[in-house]
Amino acid sequence: MSVRYQNRTLKAAGMTGIRRLAQHLDISIGTVSRALNGRPDVNEETRRKVLEAAAELGYVPNQSGRSLRQGTTNIIGFMMQTGTEITGQGDTFFMSVFDGVQTVFARHHLDLVALLCSSEEDPDDYLRRVVARGFADGLILSATQRHDARFEFLAKRKIPFVTLGRSLTDVGQPWLDLDFEGMAQISIDRLVARGHRRIAVTRPHDDINLGHLFVDQSAKALAAHGLTLDPDLVFSSKPNEAGGYHVAQQLLAKKDRPTAILLVNETIAIGFYRGLSEAGLKPGRDIAIIGRQSPQSHFLSPSLTGFTLSRRDLGIALAEALLATMPAFSHFYPDADLRKVWPEDLVEGESDAFSLPA
Amino acid sequence: MSVRYQNRTLKAAGMTGIRRLAQHLDISIGTVSRALNGRPDVNEETRRKVLEAAAELGYVPNQSGRSLRQGTTNIIGFMMQTGTEITGQGDTFFMSVFDGVQTVFARHHLDLVALLCSSEEDPDDYLRRVVARGFADGLILSATQRHDARFEFLAKRKIPFVTLGRSLTDVGQPWLDLDFEGMAQISIDRLVARGHRRIAVTRPHDDINLGHLFVDQSAKALAAHGLTLDPDLVFSSKPNEAGGYHVAQQLLAKKDRPTAILLVNETIAIGFYRGLSEAGLKPGRDIAIIGRQSPQSHFLSPSLTGFTLSRRDLGIALAEALLATMPAFSHFYPDADLRKVWPEDLVEGESDAFSLPA
DNA sequence: TCGATCACCGTAAACGTTTACGGTACTATG
DNA sequence: CATAGTACCGTAAACGTTTACGGTGATCGA
Structure with missing residues (x-):
């Protein structure tokens, strides 16, 4: 004998979702739901049947119904x-x-x-x-x-x-x-040890926070060596290749050109390299660059010194x-x-x- | 005098969603819904008030309820x-x-x-x-x-x-x-006109359809000139920089090296360039390359001849x-x-x- | 034998919407 | 004035779930 289903008899056609599954198994929708959701108060044999039928009929709980009820x-x-x-x-x-x-x-x-x-x-x-x-x-x-x-x-x-x-x-x-503090410190220490005093940094053009952090930590790392970060050597750029190219142009236009630069993000290195080479300059020979690694930057020449992380x-x-x-x-x-x-x-x-x- | 709300009096606390809005305006939830959904059968003055209140209270229809009902x-x-x-x-x-x-x-x-x-x-x-x-x-x-x-x-x-x-x-x-047919035809015509006969093509390493299309159309364009596509000159690669680098290495290892190559996607050009330059070869001088433009490829040197589209x-x-x-x-x-x-x-x-x- | 405990399951309410349906008050028309 | 029509609005059902609650039959202990 078949159970009735919450205002619908078995004869009702066009059942959908959990009702259809319950109908198929001739048990109540409550039990089906409990079985599927791993509730303890359901017979293991019943649960097995439910899971089996669910797989067979390709039943997947409707997300709207579920989240309406659960709020999740x-x-x-x-x-x-x-x-x-x-x-x-x-x-x-x-x-x-x-x-x-x-x-x-x-x-x-x-x-x-x-x-x-x-x-x-x-x-x-x-x-x-x-x-x-x-x-x-x-x-x-x-x-x-x-x-x-x-x-x-x-x-x-x-x-x-x-x-x-x-x-x-x-x-x-x-x-x-x-870790901007760590990156800035390692970079600056390394550059200062190689005799650099005029060190430029880049930052994104907008108000994204990492730009502030990068500049602040760089200044701090310079201060540890008794140096100051020249505001004139902080270059804002869009965080893409074109931005890096633009930075190179700005940098090359300076009278007292910096001898080293820290690049804030991965993508600008490519444009920066291009900007330099168009002016006949070569990274590592005419200016020191420390940046961030990316799948693209592996194919730069000369190879980029930069930080890397597991994304x-x-x-x-x-x-x-x-x-x-x-x-x-x-x-x-x-x-x-x-x-x-x-x-x-x-x-x-x-x-x-x-x-x-x- | 206030209306009642479907089993809840006005005094019921903690109303949410559309009910709260209806309570605030002292009208029924049906009318609120109609007003918000732009139904015709609602007084324009009422609609104005509803929209106003909705904005004020920051009401946004709950997606689960809505899609459960509408199936959308x-x-x-x-x-x-x-x-x-x-x-x-x-x-x-x-x-x-x-x-x-x-x-x-x-x-x-x-x-x-x-x-x-x-x-x-x-x-x-x-x-x-x-x-x-x-x-x-x-x-x-x-x-x-x-x-x-x-x-x-x-x-x-x-x-x-x-x-x-x-x-x-x-x-x-x-x-x-x-438009692989168009791209292949233009590329091949151009290369053949410059005297190339051994032309290589690349394709992704997996079964993605564009790889087949690109190879097929290239072969077709070659055939129009009475040439055939040497299967030995079809290079499979991952669709990234490393893939392009690998293609360059494979290509350079060939005894009878092709004089021109078509690159199927945007990213591999960067790796391919690098692979060439490590072998002392230069694009445009030692081999002809036609590829696809991307924000990165603008910064390649020598500049890439390639197709571009508005994404x-x-x-x-x-x-x-x-x-x-x-x-x-x-x-x-x-x-x-x-x-x-x-x-x-x-x-x-x-x-x-x-x-x-x- | 009789409660009591337990394992399992069915019932129905609730989540927040939309909408078919019917109702009410007002206007127009004869 | 009676009737029809209209403009607007309230009611309640329905969407597909989950889950608190209660019910049933079986088991067990005294």
Whole structure:
């Protein structure tokens, strides 16, 4: 004899979702749901049958119904802006980070999606929409501004999030960031030891926080040697190849040209090299360069001296830091690094071989 | 006197969503919903008040509730795989395409998200999950395989989708693709006119369809001149810088070295250049190269002769082709290009200057 | 034999929307 | 004045889940 199904008899046609599955097995939808969700109060034999039938019929719970009921989506959003001029970071960077993030998320049946904020929309507005619509259980933010309104907005609504990059706006959220202090210190020590005194640095043209950090830490590292960072030698640029090219032009136009330069990001090195070579100058012979490695920069000549990191590991750490702050998952990551500057290794190339007589 | 609200009196505390808004205005939730959704049967004065209050209280309809009821999500997914080695497309290619897609979607209140399939998960399985969960109203697929099982799967379920790249699997869906025939013909004509007879081509190492197309069309263009494509001169490579470097090494190891080469994608040029220069060879002087332009390739020296396209326009066309097949939007795009090979312009550089005596 | 405990399962409410349906008050028309 | 029509609005069902609650039959101990 068949059970009845919440206002519908077995004869009712066109059943969908969990009802169809329950009908097929002639048990109630409650039991099906419990079986699928791994609840303890269901017979193991029943559970086996349910899982089997689910696989057979290709049943996957409807996300809308599920999240409407639970208030949870099993989705984590990685917010990023489209339009290359703004993001700067080539997308292979994020693709590698994503891969790390997902190896962690997969363990918890969480899905990662990239929330693409159009370059024509205000990021704050976009975030507001995403949150109000109840789109994701947690967020990963990048391209953090020096003062970032998104932080307070999320904190007020108690949305778990982690950021790739610190900010002066601190609401207690976890973050990961690059070790600008370490990079600046190693770079400056190395250049000063080779006799350099006039050292230039680059920074992104916008108010992204890493620019401030990079300049500040470079100045600090110079101060340790009794040197000061000449404001005239801080070059702003778009974080892409064209930006690097432009920096080279600006630098070459200076009367008292610096003998060394620190490049803040991976992509500008390519344009900078080109700018130099058009003027007949050669990295490592006429000027010392320390930058950051990327898949592209491996093919520069002379080879670039620069810092490198595992993007995949960075993604893993990012995911763990986020989950550590989410009540449902925190017990899995009792001692995750909630705030960490990510160490980078210096790969020695030829671009900083240029040294000055003592 | 206040209205009652579907089993709840005004005194009920903790109202959320549309109920809270209705309570605030002292009207029914039905009217609020109608007002917000632009239904005709609502007083304009009422509508004004509702919109005002919604803005004031920051109300945004809950996505789960809405899509559960309507069976629609207002989300379009762009499926891509994480892990740089697989996606291949270096740099900011997709970010630019996205920007174009979104300018179209924004007009219809559709949101674009990138569905990130982990490199550890089978793309077909991933797609199955996404569809069954009812995640998106439509999909954009890229990295189309020569035979792509995803097409049939989506067609069977009547999920609207468009692909960036043709496939032998044709289920009648719209697609956009690069004009390999045009590119091959222009390139080959140009090289043959400069006396080249042994011309090499590259192709991606996997079964992605564009590789087959590129090789086939190149062979066809050669045949028009009475030449054949030597299978020994078809080089497979990963679609990144390292792949290009590897191709150079393979090519240089050949006894009867080709005098010209066509590079299938944007990123490999950088590695290929490097491979040549390490062997003391120079593009345009010792071998003729025709490739594809990218933000990076602008900084190659000697300058690359290559094809270029507007990625943003490509994104716009992609979005329009998709919407043209979705019943709710098709009337906006009565004469969209449903299947189109995208023309590319040839930018003349120095890399193909090398010519042979007649 | 009789409660009590237990394992398992069915019932129905609830999540936040949208929308078909019907109702009410007002206007127009004869 | 009666009727029809109109403009607007409230009601409640429905979407597909999850889960608190209660119910049933079996087992077990005294």
